[in-house]
Amino acid sequence: MTPERFSHLLSAVEPYLKIRQDRGRTAISAEERLVITLRYLATGDSMASQTFNFRVGRATVSNIIREICDSIWTALNKKYLRLPSSESEWMTIAEKFENDWNVPHAIGAVDGKHIAIECPKFGGSMYYNYKGFHSTVLMAICDASYSFVWTSIGSYGRDNDSAIFGASSFFKRADFGTLKLPPPSVVGGQQLPYVLLGDDIFPLKTWLIKPYGGNNLTDEEEVANYRTSRGRPTIENTFGVMAARWRIFRRPIRANIETVDQITKAVICLHNYLMQTDNAHYIPSGFVDSWSNAEFKEEEWRSVV
Incomplete structure (x- = not known):
């Protein structure tokens, strides 16, 4: 997605986050929480990898992913699904x-x-x-x-x-x-x-x-x-x-079944959101299958998967 699309997504999700400010340390920002979750969903890397990438505790990463996935579903499902x-x-x-x-x-x-x-x-x-x-x-x-x-x-x-x-x-x-x-x-x-x-x-x-x-x-x-x-x-x-x-x-x-369901719901909403708002970046020309002169043509997503 484009930086502008990320900013728009952040503005939609942020109102549903509950970020607590603890004494003596700064809370992880909504922007970084969203980045951690999107990277986890888009790369398929483990939660442990995100721990090393962002220098955040493993339990914290797990909690962030569940919280953001739930917020994405709440923010987007009624409009885009x-x-x-x-x-x-x-x-x-x-x-x-x-x-x-x-x-x-x-x-x-x-x-x-x-x-x-x-x-x-x-x-x-x-x-x-x-x-x-x-x-x-x-x-x-x-x-x-x-x-x-x-x-x-x-x-x-x-x-x-x-x-x-x-x-x-x-x-x-x-x-x-x-x-x-x-x-x-x-x-x-x-x-x-x-x-x-x-x-x-x-x-x-x-x-x-x-x-x-x-x-x-x-x-x-x-x-x-x-x-x-x-x-x-x-x-x-x-x-x-x-x-x-x-x-x-x-x-x-x-992950446990409840978290898998949260992840699936969030990705479905993100898929529809990007299909309907940032289509050119999400599925460029030649990425999905097509029919040409009565012949079915398999395209790029199949080689990626």
Whole structure:
């Protein structure tokens, strides 16, 4: 981020910090606390490394990171991580999907990401996933511009994406019809609803579609799969950009589950904040995947990750 963006972030976070002035020594400033936390999240180095870099006690670094992550979430989530609350807001997302990805009536792409952690104390097998490591699951929906629209944080690594999403508040609201989605409209002579784009593991709903399975597909089914496959990589790219820029996710996080959840929440807010305010620095040209002449082109974030 630019220095100006850092100053703006500091001004947003500082009111939520509680810095105590002790007798005989100067308290660590809000600016240095934010720098310590951002460096920890962006480099993926251990808390012990930050102790040596900033000449601050290890327990102090741990407390600072938890405090700043919590303050970042409090300061940014309501403005930069907000579920659309009206038909017009959902329509804006759908128009962006159609213009950028040639997918009509898409209101987002949904998927889960396993965040690697060290085995929690008394965690047993709850956090051990099918990929062979301990994790907690981030379930998320993104828009066409790689920003998170909705997230669910902290599910057990052993649970599959369908079960996690099915138990979420978003799923229940969508089933009850309280999300204020736009009504179906005509596309190419057919009445089509507004839908999420998911992969094979998710259930088929009137508001969620996934690719047709099997080998003997009709031409119409092949075209439908091609269209949805153009939009679904947005969520993969969103997770990829987040992991490339915030390297804390590149190795197992050594912290208790509550701290891991705080870190994840803070990074999600920082990702959306920078995507929406400092996009040119955060994801320069050629950093995210793209479609060119009906061919999918993998870009820089994949080599970084």
